[in-house]
Amino acid sequence: MAMKPNYNFEKRQRELAKKKQQDEKRQKKLARGGDKPAGDPAPTPPKPAP
Template sequence: MDAEFTDATTVPPGFGHNHVHCMLDITRAEMAKPNYSFEKRQRELAKKKKQDEKDAKKRAAKDAAKTGSEPAAQG
């Protein structure tokens, strides 16, 4: 029982079938859980960044059209 067991299907000497299930349950409990709130926040930030870029592009096009028509109106 001193040896490390990397394969959960390998039953160590002296362990019954039930002990393997306990080993699997411990492994599942130790696994990292996904952080859904972090992922959601990252999606929201990406969406906001994309929208800001879109708005900046529209603003630039509007300013270009505005400055292009002003000299003709004043002229």
């Protein structure tokens, strides 16, 4: 009798591979961006005190 394929294992492996790729992409993006903060293109200057 042939063994049944373990679809849960295959799905988990695909999910792990996808997560690894996303993490690598995020790391590459952070390294390429340098010290620029994400989401804040230009810091606002402080307002002078009255």
